[in-house]
Amino acid sequence: MGSAASPGRFWLTRLVSAVLGIGGCFLIQTLSQHSLGDYQQRLVFLAALYVTLSVSLNLINGITGQFSIGHAAFYQIGAYSAGYFSKIYIHDQGHNPPALPWLIGVTIVGAGCAAIAGFVVGLPSLRLRGDYLAIVTLGFGEIVRITVQNTDALGGSYALQDIPKIHPVWLVWLLALICVAVSRNLVKTARGLTFLAVREDEIASQAMGVDVTRVKVTAFVLGAAFAGAAGSLFAHYEGSILPTNFTMDVSFIILTMVVLGGTGSITGSVISALFLFYLPEYLRGLKASDGQALTVSSTLIIGGLLSIGIVTGLVKKIMEDQRGTPQSRGLIYVGLVAAGVVFVPILNLVLSTIKPLAEKHIPTDQLRMVIFAVALIVIMLLRPQGLLGHHEFSWSMFGGSNRGKPEVAT
Amino acid sequence: MSLLQLDQATIRFGGLVAVNQISFQIEEGQLFGLIGPNGAGKTTCFNMITGVYEPTSGRIHFAGKEITGTPQNKIAKLGISRTFQNIRLYGSLSVLENVVVGGFLRHKTGLASSLFYMPGAVRETEALKEEALRLLSIVNLQHVANVRSRDLAYGMQRRLEIARAMATRPKLLLLDEPAAGMNPQEKIELNGMVKKIRDEHGLTVLLIEHDMRFVMSLCERIVVLDHGEEIAQGPPEAIRNDPKVIAAYLGEAV
Numbered sequence: 223m224g225s226a227a228s229p230g231r232f233w234l235t236r237l238v239s240a241v242l243g244i245g246g247c248f249l250i251q252t253l254s255q256h257s258l259g260d261y262q263q264r265l266v267f268l269a270a271l272y273v274t275l276s277v278s279l280n281l282i283n284g285i286t287g288q289f290s291i292g293h294a295a296f297y298q299i300g301a302y303s304a305g306y307f308s309k310i311y312i313h314d315q316g317h318n319p320p321a322l323p324w325l326i327g328v329t330i331v332g333a334g335c336a337a338i339a340g341f342v343v344g345l346p347s348l349r350l351r352g353d354y355l356a357i358v359t360l361g362f363g364e365i366v367r368i369t370v371q372n373t374d375a376l377g378g379s380y381a382l383q384d385i386p387k388i389h390p391v392w393l394v395w396l397l398a399l400i401c402v403a404v405s406r407n408l409v410k411t412a413r414g415l416t417f418l419a420v421r422e423d424e425i426a427s428q429a430m431g432v433d434v435t436r437v438k439v440t441a442f443v444l445g446a447a448f449a450g451a452a453g454s455l456f457a458h459y460e461g462s463i464l465p466t467n468f469t470m471d472v473s474f475i476i477l478t479m480v481v482l483g484g485t486g487s488i489t490g491s492v493i494s495a496l497f498l499f500y501l502p503e504y505l506r507g508l509k510a511s512d513g514q515a516l517t518v519s520s521t522l523i524i525g526g527l528l529s530i531g532i533v534t535g536l537v538k539k540i541m542e543d544q545r546g547t548p549q550s551r552g553l554i555y556v557g558l559v560a561a562g563v564v565f566v567p568i569l570n571l572v573l574s575t576i577k578p579l580a581e582k583h584i585p586t587d588q589l590r591m592v593i594f595a596v597a598l599i600v601i602m603l604l605r606p607q608g609l610l611g612h613h614e615f616s617w618s619m620f621g622g623s624n625r626g627k628p629e630v631a632t
Numbered sequence: 633m634s635l636l637q638l639d640q641a642t643i644r645f646g647g648l649v650a651v652n653q654i655s656f657q658i659e660e661g662q663l664f665g666l667i668g669p670n671g672a673g674k675t676t677c678f679n680m681i682t683g684v685y686e687p688t689s690g691r692i693h694f695a696g697k698e699i700t701g702t703p704q705n706k707i708a709k710l711g712i713s714r715t716f717q718n719i720r721l722y723g724s725l726s727v728l729e730n731v732v733v734g735g736f737l738r739h740k741t742g743l744a745s746s747l748f749y750m751p752g753a754v755r756e757t758e759a760l761k762e763e764a765l766r767l768l769s770i771v772n773l774q775h776v777a778n779v780r781s782r783d784l785a786y787g788m789q790r791r792l793e794i795a796r797a798m799a800t801r802p803k804l805l806l807l808d809e810p811a812a813g814m815n816p817q818e819k820i821e822l823n824g825m826v827k828k829i830r831d832e833h834g835l836t837v838l839l840i841e842h843d844m845r846f847v848m849s850l851c852e853r854i855v856v857l858d859h860g861e862e863i864a865q866g867p868p869e870a871i872r873n874d875p876k877v878i879a880a881y882l883g884e885a886v
Contacts, residue, residue, distance in 0.1 A: 431708030
């Protein structure tokens with residue numbers, strides 16, 4: 223095991239990774255501005271927002287095992303508090319501070335407000351477990367949303383308007399990156415193991431001297447702070463925010479991202495956040511060719527689901543089956559893909575012969591969410607523990623028998 | 633002065649008296665046995681000592697300090713550690729990580745240091761891992777350090793629980809049926825291991841066990857409970873021949 227490096231070398235690595243991180247975020251911004259349209263650029267922005275939300279919920283739900291389904295409330299508190307400050311200071315009072323430092327400052331304020339809320343919600347988690355905690359957090363989410371909806375100073379149901387629009391894409395990607403880095407750092411140190419220990423067995427953790435109360439509240443505060451920061455960036459991106467931006471659906475979609483990625487896996491949360499965010503957006507492009515609405519769409523559905531199945535199968539194989547020879551595994555993949563490719567036109571043919579089906583026209587935007595839902599069901603059936611289970615991305619995954627676990631000299 | 637002292641400790645769950653006015657003292661360095669038929673209140677007694685339940689009446693002193701009503705994690709920090717009758721390991725963590733969690737109560741660097749992966753936190757984590765490996769070699773599990781603890785064989789899981797409890801560096805180690813489910817060979821090894829732990833680490837051990845041969849050969853002093861009451865106390869030979877104990881286990885002579 224490598225011992226801790228010398229301080230000089232430590233700060234150098236830190237500096238290099240910080241520069242690379244910020245540089246990467248700027249690269250994303252430059253690339254998206256040069257090659258993408260407005261709509262696509264918006265997606266790039268929102269994608270990073272959802273990565274932050276999902277990774278921060280993973281901290282509460284996946285790593286510490288506290289079943290929270292009110293994450294949109296923290297997101298909302300961050301958005302409204304930061305948005306409100308900006309509106310008052312810049313729009314109402316007419317100050318003109320430098321945009322970027324102001325945004326960063328107000329984002330920290332938003333994160334702080336959400337963190338306080340996280341602390342408050344964290345307290346009942348000391349007494350409640352599992353389903354009961356879920357109900358409390360769900361209730362909290364609704365309380366926040368409905369309170370805002372009925373507060374005229376915050377715009378009520380008419381939206382909080384006139385928030386100055388400041389939207390650096392790089393900053394939201396940097397936030398996502400920091401959120402991932404912080405989660406990963408935590409899990410890699412002994413302190414993070416106590417968070418996992420609380421998830422695994424509270425009673426045993428208490429008996430081992432772990433301050434379970436503190437661990438749970440810390441997880442809630444951290445998770446809420448990141449969600450709040452994301453909310454602040456969202457508010458300044460949109461310029462006006464509505465209580466309906468933060469409904470239960472948002473909480474559930476974030477929760478789905480965490481569960482689908484594999485509860486506890488940071489990598490999984492990132493991948494599934496990107497996947498679940500882009501899937502419904504991508505499906506907007508669904509168009510049926512003339513008079514063939516259902517057959518075309520169903521082909522797409524099945525083709526899409528099959529390819530999802532194949533991808534999940536692939537991940538599953540890579541993660542779990544290190545036995546069979548590479549050739550045999552390769553053959554399995556090729557076989558799966560071939561079966562999928564052959565299956566789609568055959569099914570299309572069969573379906574198009576059924577007259578009532580071939581003539582029936584279904585609007586594609588309705589189909590879009592059906593496909594999204596079915597895709598979720600298929601993935602959960604194929605891999606109930608989520609895409610990555612408890613695993614994390616690691617280079618040793620490609621190396622052979624050692625499956626992403628830290629090696630120890632014995 | 634004795635290390636652990638129970639003074640008329642009683643626990644009632646509603647109308648049920650689980651443990652009734654139990655008093656005993658454990659001297660430092662002793663191998664102390666707690667036996668009795670099923671439902672006698674042995675595990676409740678453990679839960680009382682470790683702070684899971686607060687005694688309804690009576691007092692508990694540990695190393696000269698009263699610990700009645702102290703929260704569990706504080707008691708662990710004072711130096712009492714335990715294993716569980718129904719194994720409670722962190723299933724999806726590795727064997728090594730389980731033991732690291734046990735050592736965490738001596739961790740000093742703060743949360744921020746962990747979140748930013750500062751050298752302090754890294755160093756402490758490494759130190760805990762090294763110590764964990766050393767403890768694993770005592771219970772002979774160093775070769776499976778990276779295996780998920782859920783995947784271990786039953787006897788190994790029991791030994792891992794002991795290693796995890798020892799990672800807290802306790803003065804008093806409570807073992808709740810450590811030999812349950814072990815085969816004769818494993819029991820002999822466990823017997824030697826517990827003695828070795830006591831001798832080399834200066835620990836005091838209090839253990840609950842059903843296997844009489846195991847208890848009699850290991851413990852220096854034994855307390856027998858039945859229906860929440862203490863019915864006998866003394867060295868193994870005396871317990872073996874005590875008519876009350878024989879009656880509790882085998883029934884009265886007709």
